[in-house]
Amino acid sequence: PGDKVKFSGRFKLSGQQNLTARILYITWQKEDGTVQGNHGEQRSSNMAWTAFERTFTVSPSSLSTFDFYSVIFSGEGTIWFDNIQLELNHE
Numbered sequence: 001p002g003d004k005v006k007f008s009g010r011f012k013l014s015g016q017q018n019l020t021a022r023i024l025y026i027t028w029q030k031e032d033g034t035v036q037g038n039h040g041e042q043r044s045s046n047m048a049w050t051a052f053e054r055t056f057t058v059s060p061s062s063l064s065t066f067d068f069y070s071v072i073f074s075g076e077g078t079i080w081f082d083n084i085q086l087e088l089n090h091e
Contacts (some may be wrong), residue, residue: 001060008053009070009084013046015077020044024054025069039072049080055089 007024024040040054058066070081 001058003058004089005056005058006053006085006087006089007040007056007068008051010049010051010082011043011047011071012049012080013043013077015045015079016075017045019073019075019077021071021073021079023052023071025072026056027067027069028059029065045077049082 007026009024011021011023013019013021021043022039022041023043025037026039027035027037029035041052068086070084071079073079
């Protein structure tokens with residue numbers, strides 16, 4: 001609890017208008033077992049190579065299980081990602 005995690009990477013999208021990408025998605029469980037989640041950015045359709053970064057602070061009320069997804073998407077298209085990094089942020 002209280003640790004900060006830095007999650008980052010580069011992404012490119014090419015797709016139809018229905019393509020939606022949730023970039024740098026994190027899920028965790030609350031003490032009651034409820035699954036929570038959120039993304040750092042949400043983009044649609046087309047995007048040139050772009051770097052994204054987010055910092056996540058581990059909540060005192062979270063259980064120790066976390067899942068980190070580079071991208072979660074829906075729709076039609078292609079998504080590229082590169083240089084995905086996950087590290088403790090000691091700043």
